[in-house]
Structure formats: structure tokens, C-alpha cells
Amino acid sequence: MNDQEGNNPERSGAGSGTEYNPPEGELAKVKRGLRSLTGGWRNCDTTGMPVCLDSQFFIRWNAIFAVIFLLIGGIAAILLALTRWETFNLLRTDLFYRVLTLHGLNMLIFWILFFEVAILYFASTTLLNAKLFSRKVGWVSFVLMVVGALMVNWIIFAGEADVLKTSYLPLLAHPAFYLGIILVAVGTLVAVFNFFATVYVARRDRTYEGSVPLVTFGAIAAAIIAVVTLLHGAVAMIPTFTYSMGWTGEPDPLWYRLVWWGLGHQSQQVNVAAMVAVWYMVATLTTGAKPLNETVCRGAFVLYILFINVASAHHLLVEPGMSSTWKIWNTSYVMYLAVLASMVHGFTVPASVEVSMRAKGHVAGIFGWLTAAPWRNPAFSAVVLSLVIFGFIGGITGVTLGTQQINIIAHNTLRIPGHFHATVVGGTTLAFMGLAYYVVPLFFRRDFLWRPLARIQPWIFAGGITLMSFGMSFAGSMGVARRTSDIAPAEEAYGPVVHFFLAMLGIGGVLAVLGLLLFVVLVVATILFGPSNAGRPMKCWGKPAELGANAKATHGRSGDHYTPGTIVLVGIFLAAFVVYYFANWSALADVWPVR
Amino acid sequence: MSLESLKGNWLQAPKGAEKVWIGIALAWCLVLFLMMPYWHLFGQQNTSGETYRVSPEAFEARVNEFVEANRVGDHNGVPLVEPPPGGDAFLLGRMWQWYPVLKLRAGETYRLHLSATDIQHGFSLQPLNMNFRAIPGYDYVLTITPKEPGEYTIVCNEFCGVGHHMMVGKLIVE
Numbered sequence A: 001m002n003d004q005e006g007n008n009p010e011r012s013g014a015g016s017g018t019e020y021n022p023p024e025g026e027l028a029k030v031k032r033g034l035r036s037l038t039g040g041w042r043n044c045d046t047t048g049m050p051v052c053l054d055s056q057f058f059i060r061w062n063a064i065f066a067v068i069f070l071l072i073g074g075i076a077a078i079l080l081a082l083t084r085w086e087t088f089n090l091l092r093t094d095l096f097y098r099v100l101t102l103h104g105l106n107m108l109i110f111w112i113l114f115f116e117v118a119i120l121y122f123a124s125t126t127l128l129n130a131k132l133f134s135r136k137v138g139w140v141s142f143v144l145m146v147v148g149a150l151m152v153n154w155i156i157f158a159g160e161a162d163v164l165k166t167s168y169l170p171l172l173a174h175p176a177f178y179l180g181i182i183l184v185a186v187g188t189l190v191a192v193f194n195f196f197a198t199v200y201v202a203r204r205d206r207t208y209e210g211s212v213p214l215v216t217f218g219a220i221a222a223a224i225i226a227v228v229t230l231l232h233g234a235v236a237m238i239p240t241f242t243y244s245m246g247w248t249g250e251p252d253p254l255w256y257r258l259v260w261w262g263l264g265h266q267s268q269q270v271n272v273a274a275m276v277a278v279w280y281m282v283a284t285l286t287t288g289a290k291p292l293n294e295t296v297c298r299g300a301f302v303l304y305i306l307f308i309n310v311a312s313a314h315h316l317l318v319e320p321g322m323s324s325t326w327k328i329w330n331t332s333y334v335m336y337l338a339v340l341a342s343m344v345h346g347f348t349v350p351a352s353v354e355v356s357m358r359a360k361g362h363v364a365g366i367f368g369w370l371t372a373a374p375w376r377n378p379a380f381s382a383v384v385l386s387l388v389i390f391g392f393i394g395g396i397t398g399v400t401l402g403t404q405q406i407n408i409i410a411h412n413t414l415r416i417p418g419h420f421h422a423t424v425v426g427g428t429t430l431a432f433m434g435l436a437y438y439v440v441p442l443f444f445r446r447d448f449l450w451r452p453l454a455r456i457q458p459w460i461f462a463g464g465i466t467l468m469s470f471g472m473s474f475a476g477s478m479g480v481a482r483r484t485s486d487i488a489p490a491e492e493a494y495g496p497v498v499h500f501f502l503a504m505l506g507i508g509g510v511l512a513v514l515g516l517l518l519f520v521v522l523v524v525a526t527i528l529f530g531p532s533n534a535g536r537p538m539k540c541w542g543k544p545a546e547l548g549a550n551a552k553a554t555h556g557r558s559g560d561h562y563t564p565g566t567i568v569l570v571g572i573f574l575a576a577f578v579v580y581y582f583a584n585w586s587a588l589a590d591v592w593p594v595r
Numbered sequence B: 001m002s003l004e005s006l007k008g009n010w011l012q013a014p015k016g017a018e019k020v021w022i023g024i025a026l027a028w029c030l031v032l033f034l035m036m037p038y039w040h041l042f043g044q045q046n047t048s049g050e051t052y053r054v055s056p057e058a059f060e061a062r063v064n065e066f067v068e069a070n071r072v073g074d075h076n077g078v079p080l081v082e083p084p085p086g087g088d089a090f091l092l093g094r095m096w097q098w099y100p101v102l103k104l105r106a107g108e109t110y111r112l113h114l115s116a117t118d119i120q121h122g123f124s125l126q127p128l129n130m131n132f133r134a135i136p137g138y139d140y141v142l143t144i145t146p147k148e149p150g151e152y153t154i155v156c157n158e159f160c161g162v163g164h165h166m167m168v169g170k171l172i173v174e
């Protein structure tokens, strides 16, 4: 039994083999937990934490399928980017919409959901020193999800479901399309049930002391929102499925939109909660960061749970049927309390890294802690980039475009994909990629091949997505519609400058797909051919140096709440937010009066 | 550490910069929230959500009536229709056409009835970039006041089948 991690002199200190050492007290807890072990466990060779083998099995397979769907979505992405880049306008019209449907579902639903299920299994077993509630339930969930996802892909390829991921009624797809989505949703619900049952049993059997870890807390928040989300999905999809079978009448299109977006937007809040949990996790793994105040971090997750389930309104701001009061109240997430939560996380994550880095002696100036951070670690760079892209681009644009009146000058233009490629791609997807740089070594027990390529991968992907997001946003500000195979018939109205921004979209898109393919190649090659690290700690990605007490004393300050660098960063963020937000009001004031 | 369980009582009030940031963020969220009602009171661009249920057939009939009564000519084969200033105007989205072409006067206010008769379409007025949705079954009334004269383009910006990108209409302001 390898339980010496915490004080093994060979492995502590800068650049050593160990990524993360639980402190003494924790180790004692882990040991106590291990005593009761019968079988079906192993000890992580890197962290000493217990790994439930059932859970490991499903983490592996969910991650593998997640990456397969990411690859399908990525291949679709390059075709889309080269079509929207008007100079190439690659795909024939009907193919464009087929590929767009393929992209939306594989990316937004399958890649994300499969990966999230893996995160749930991890957060409820290893972190709680517990076993997965049920292997059988795990299988049921997995089979349902895989069958559903394959069914959807098959029917899209067959050309029977060119309805885009939203499948707005009265557009109608083949019943297999809806059935596939329902199977995936039910499968995910089953996995969420397995998660909650695992947490419940862990609590009942006292496998851990006190309150669950912050990352598990975040996962619980994500899972609660997921239940509400998936129920919306069922409510929208089941009558649509029965209608497509000819068994029932046509559901009202506006009702459908309202409920569908209860699935579509809320699932983004699942993604946000999961992403933030990953931020905290990677910050700890890579720099030993510790939240300044757990009450604040947990409170922010609670705000997500309470105020996020009204988000459907974001998609209904310029349509008939709903009163302004309803729109304002709901689109503001009941006065933006969920936005508040994200702004809080946006402070606490960098602040915890800053405190931890300063405590290691990186105290020079305002940003000395940041320059000395473990940039050679792709998980760390991925999470930093994720935080920046999500906050500065995705968050600011999202709140602004989701403002009731401002939506008039944004709805269904390319500004919308410009926004969400900065949240769910630059934010969530990139954070998940970062986490994969630990998932593969720790759960597949193989060290990454081609490590220098891994180190630049997050930068390529982030750079590409940022460029594409800017291109989309600017083209959209000039009116260019989203979901359109060719703008030639409307070109005159948009003006010639849009071609510049559409080219930017194309170049950024190609770059992002290269980053994505690099990720897939690295992960697949490592899983298949990477050197095994079983029996020894994973190969270190590089960790921050521990400067002695001297450096701390002579060159600057550190302290539990001393975070000048983070203060500057959030100050810049707020300034950007204010400027962008009011610039949009000012643009709105220029268009025709409308009531 | 975010990966370990928490022992003891971890309830603790925020301190220092964290506390200040929470305060600032909350204040900013309130600004975000209040801007929307503020604009309803003092801004010009709002959507009231005035809506009536209408069957696609009934809406189409009303549009045809409107076209017959107010037709002033043709625009590329589509009727050119000039509603009375201050009166009702009708616009219908269908695969893959905006019908009819409206002729409005700058500075006058119109009640524009927007709907679709087959599937959903997106009304996107260019180069102004004003966007609204047209949904079958709903008569969406937008009270608009055109400002500058000119020939405007109405692009469809919701996917509506293979002809979607060609669904481009006109709106003329004098």
C-alpha cells in the first residue's frame, strides 16, 4: 500500500514527481477509509486517494465516448467554419444544415454530458472515499446514453433530421431523432440518480468527515440543476415524439420554445456549475490553491441552484406572447443573482491561486505570483484561459445580449454563437480539456505522450475560439444572421466589411479545430500507447517552485486575504463589462422606436 | 483544499477584498436589473409583447385583405403596400418570402402585425439590425416608428428549410 505520499522526501519540493499531496490529517482519514476496504478499490499512486474500480470503469468509458463525440463535432465544425467563411462557402445548402445539426448535438449535448457524467462519478466516489452506488445502474445509464446518441447521429446522417439541435416546431424530424434525445436524457438522469445515491450512502456510512469537499459540492449543484433541466427536456421532447409518431396533436410552437429552452439554457448552467467545480479542482491540483472562504464559494453555488432555472427566458426576449415584466424578471435570473455567483467565483478562483502562490514565496510586485505560476502545466493554462474567455467574453456578452431590450439588436444574429462559443467552448470545453490532462494519467494510468504539444494545445484552442468568437460577434453586430448557409442574397444590406469578420471567423475556427484535433490525438494516442504509470506517481506537468521563507520576508507580502493581483484583474473585468454594456444601450438607442 | 472534506464549522462571513467585491458585484447586478425597467420608462426601444392568438389561415386572410385595400404597386413581383399612417400594417413570413413589401413614412407610427403561416421565421431588419420572431399561431404587434427614409432589407434569421438563406424581403421608407 502506497501511503507515504505526504512526507516522502524524494517527492516533495519543486519539480518532483508528485502533483498533489494531501496533508497529514487527510492521509489519516484515507488510511482509516482503506481499512474497511474489501475489494474493488485501488489507491491512487499519485495522490494516495482511494479509487473505486467500478467508478473508474465508467469514468473511463464516459470519457472515451465524450472524446468520440467531440471528434465528430470537431469534424463538423471545420466544415461549418469553412462555409461561414464566405470566401469558401464550402457546403451545399442542405448539407450545411445537416452538419450544423450534427455539430450542435454532438458538441453541446453528447460531448458535454458524457464528460459531466464522468465528473459526477469522480466527485461522488474518490473525493468522498466511497464506492459507486451501483454498477448495474451505471450500466443502464451508459447503455441508454450511448444508444440514444448513436441513434441521433445515425438519423442525422440519414438526412431525416435536418432540424438543427433546437428542432423548433412545426419543423419535424424523424421520430428516432426525438427518441434518441429522450434516451440520452433518461440515461443521464439515471447517472445523476447513481450519483445522488452514492453521495447518500457515503454520508450514511460516514466515509468522510464533516461536509463534502467543495468540488463535490459544485458537482451536487450541477446535478440538481441537471435534474430540473432534464425534466424540461422530457416535457418538451415526449409530446414532440408522440406527435412525430402521429399519436397526438401538434404541440404549440411557442410552448415548445419555452420548455425546450428550459432544457437548452439550463443545461448551460449545469455546464457552468461543472466548469467552476473543475476550476477549483485544477487550481488545487496544480498550485495547491485553497478557497479563501468556503462559505462564499458554496454560497455562490447555492445561488446557481436557486436562480438559474428561469433562464429559458433568454431565448424569448423578442417574441410574442410574454409580458415585459415576465421577461425582465426571468431573464435577469431574478435580479442577476446567478450572475453575481459567477462574478464571485471569478474572484475566488484567481484569489485562491494568488494566496497559494504568494505563500510559496512568489510575492514580487502585483503579478509575480502569476508569472511564476505553473504555465508548463496544460491543465493550469487551460483553466486560466477558460476563466478569462468565459468571464471576459462569454459572461460579458451573455449578460448584455440577454438584456430584454438589447436583445433586439442581437437576436439570432452571429452575435449569439459568438457569445456561446466563448462560454461553452472557450469556457466549459476548455476546462474539461484541462481536466483531461489529469484524468488520463490518473484514471487510465498512462503518462501523456508528446508533452510539449500538450503544453501548447490549450493555447491553440483558446486562440482559435477567441478569434472565431470575435469574428462572429462583429459580423453579427453588422446584422449577419446565424444558421445561414450563404449570405450572398443579403450581402448588400450587410455591407462589404462583414467579409473581413467572416474570414476572421473562418481562420479562428480552423485554428480551434486544429487545437481540438490535437487534443483528441494526444488523448487517444496516450490511452492506447502512453507509458503506463501504474505503481508510481504520474509524471509531473511541472509545479510552482517553493521559494524559502527568505523570499517571502524580503520581497513582498503574502497572507490569507492579500490578493492585490486579483483585485486588479477583477477591476479590469468590471471596467470592460461596464463599457460593453453601455455601448450596447447606446447602439440600441440609434434604432427605430418600437413598443 | 477544494478536494477535501471540511471539518468543523466552516460558516464564516466574507472579509477584506472578497467582501468588497461581493458588494460591488451585487451593486452592478442591481444596475443591470434596473436598466430594463428604466428603459421601459425613458427609452424608445421596447417590446410590449402585445400578442393575439390567430390561426395561420385567419392571419393569411387578414394579410390578403390588407394587401387588397392598400396596394400601391409592385416590387419585384411582390405587392407594394402602403398602410395608412398611424394604422395597421401586416407582414407575413412563409417559406421563403416576406409578404408583402411595405411602404412606410418616416416619422409616422405603425402597428406592425407580424406572424408566420407555416413554420417559424426570423424578422431581421437590415442594415438597422432589429430582430423579432415570427411564430405561426401568434399575431405579434410591434408599434414602430421608422426614422430614416431608405430601402431596407428583411432577412430571415431563423432556420426555415433549404431556402432559408434566400428568404430576403424589402421594406421601403419614404
Ligand code: HEM
Pocket: A073, A074, A077, A078, A080, A081, A084, A100, A101, A103, A104, A107, A108, A111, A112, A164, A165, A166, A417, A421, A424, A425, A429, A468, A481, A482, A483, A484, A508, A509, A510, A512, A513, A516
Ligand atoms: C472546435 C471548434 C469549433 C468551431 C470551429 C465551431 C464552429 C461553429 C460554427 C461555424 C457554427 C455555426 C454558426 C452559425 O452559422 O449559426 C457553430 C454552431 C454551434 N456550435 Fe460550434 N464550433 C466549435 C466548437 C463547439 C463546441 C465545443 C460546442 C459545444 C460544446 C459548440 C456548440 C455549437 C452550437 C450549440 C452551435 C449552434 C447550432 C445551432 O445553431 O443549432 N461548438 N459552431
Ligand SMILES: [Cu+2]
Pocket: B093, B094, B095, B096, B120, B121, B122, B156, B157, B158, B159, B160, B164, B167
Ligand atoms: Cu424564414
Ligand SMILES: [Cu+2]
Pocket: B121, B122, B156, B157, B158, B159, B160, B161, B164, B165, B167
Ligand atoms: Cu429562415
